[in-house]
Amino acid sequence: MERMKAIGLFPIFNTVLMLLLCFSVLYPFAYMLAVSLNEGTDAAKGGVYLWPRAFTFYNYEVxxxxxxxxxxxxxxxARTVLGTIGGLAVTLLAAYALSYRLLPGRKWLLGYVLFTMLFNGGLIPFYIQIYNMGLVNSFWVYIIPxxxxxxxxxxxxxxxxxVPEALIESAEIDGANPVRVLWQIIIxxxxxxxxxxxxxxxxxxxxxxxxxAFYVSKQELVPxxxxxxxxxxxxDISQIMGQNDSTRGTERLAQTRNVTLMSIKMATVMVSAIPILCVYPFLQKFFVKGVLIGSVKG
Structure with a gap:
C-alpha cells in the first residue's frame, strides 16, 4: 500500500518539478519581452514583470x-546562412570520404582529426593563423575558420x-560513381x-x-x-552607435518617446533571439529524428 502511494506521488512531484523548470526558463524571456514592449521611463520605475504596463512599439522603432x-x-x-551551408557541405564531404574503410591512410586521417578535436592550440596561435590568412577585419573570418x-x-x-552496404554496392554495380552515390543515396x-x-x-x-569581439574591429562588420x-x-546610446545623423535621430526619438537604454537593450535581445526561435517548429521533426539516430548509431 505504501509502495502504491509512493508511485502515485511520483507523477505529481515530476509534474511540479517540470512546471518549475519551464517557468524558470520562460520567465526571463517573458520579462524581457514585457520590458521591451513597455515605455522605458515607465519600466524604470519597476513593477513590470510579465505584462507591459505602458504598451509601446517605440523601443523596436529605435x-x-x-x-x-x-x-x-x-x-x-549572411554569416548564419553561408556558415551553415558551407559547414554542412565541408563536413559531409569529409565524413563521406572517411566512411570508406579502404581509403588509403584512413586511420592516420581519423587519428589526426581526433587529435584536433581533443587538443586545442589556444587563442593566440589561432589568432596568428587567422592574421596570416588575412581574415582579420574581414567578413570571411566568420565563415572559413x-x-x-x-x-x-x-x-x-x-x-x-x-547505411546498408548492399544499397551502395547495387548502385555501384549499376555504374554509379561516388558523387552520384553521395547525391542520390547518402544525402x-x-x-x-x-x-x-x-x-x-x-x-x-x-x-x-x-x-x-576579438577578430573584427570595424563596426560595420560586427554581428x-x-x-x-x-x-x-x-x-549611453552614443557609445556604441557613434555620432552621426542616424544616431542623433535615434537619440531625439528616444527623448520624445520615453525610451531608455535598458528598454533598447531588451528590444535588441528580443530582435536577436526571436528569429532563431522561429526556425525550431519547422525543423523539429527532422531535428528529433536526427538526434535519436545519431545517439543510437554513434
Whole structure:
C-alpha cells in the first residue's frame, strides 16, 4: 500500500518539478519581452514583470531604425546562412570520404582529426593563423575558420556507415560513381541528420559574439550578438552607435518617446533571439529524428 502511494506521488512531484523548470526558463524571456514592449521611463520605475504596463512599439522603432543595428543584423543573417551551408557541405564531404574503410591512410586521417578535436592550440596561435590568412577585419573570418567540425564529422561518418552496404554496392554495380552515390543515396537518407547538425550549426553562428569581439574591429562588420554585447556594457546610446545623423535621430526619438537604454537593450535581445526561435517548429521533426539516430548509431 505504501509502495502504491509512493508511485502515485511520483507523477505529481515530476509534474511540479517540470512546471518549475519551464517557468524558470520562460520567465526571463517573458520579462524581457514585457520590458521591451513597455515605455522605458515607465519600466524604470519597476513593477513590470510579465505584462507591459505602458504598451509601446517605440523601443523596436529605435532598434530597427538604426543603420548600425540593421547592418549588424544583415551580417548575422549572411554569416548564419553561408556558415551553415558551407559547414554542412565541408563536413559531409569529409565524413563521406572517411566512411570508406579502404581509403588509403584512413586511420592516420581519423587519428589526426581526433587529435584536433581533443587538443586545442589556444587563442593566440589561432589568432596568428587567422592574421596570416588575412581574415582579420574581414567578413570571411566568420565563415572559413569554422567550416569544419570534427565532432559533427564523426557523427555524420557513423551515420553514413550505418547505411546498408548492399544499397551502395547495387548502385555501384549499376555504374554509379561516388558523387552520384553521395547525391542520390547518402544525402536523401541523411536529411534528418543534416537537419539536426545544420540547426546546431546555425544556432552557434547566430549566437556567437566572440569572433566579432576579438577578430573584427570595424563596426560595420560586427554581428548582432557582438553589438548586443557592446550594448549591454554601454552607459549611453552614443557609445556604441557613434555620432552621426542616424544616431542623433535615434537619440531625439528616444527623448520624445520615453525610451531608455535598458528598454533598447531588451528590444535588441528580443530582435536577436526571436528569429532563431522561429526556425525550431519547422525543423523539429527532422531535428528529433536526427538526434535519436545519431545517439543510437554513434
Amino acid at each position: 532598434v530597427l531604425g538604426n543603420d548600425i543595428i540593421r547592418r549588424a543584423y544583415l551580417i548575422t543573417i 569554422f567550416l569544419f567540425s570534427a565532432w559533427n564529422m564523426f557523427v555524420m561518418m557513423k551515420f553514413i556507415q550505418g 536523401p537518407l541523411s536529411l534528418p541528420m543534416l537537419a539536426a547538425i545544420g540547426l546546431f550549426t546555425a544556432v552557434w553562428h547566430w549566437n556567437d559574439w566572440f569572433a566579432g 548582432v550578438q557582438t553589438f548586443l554585447q557592446q550594448l549591454l556594457n554601454a552607459q
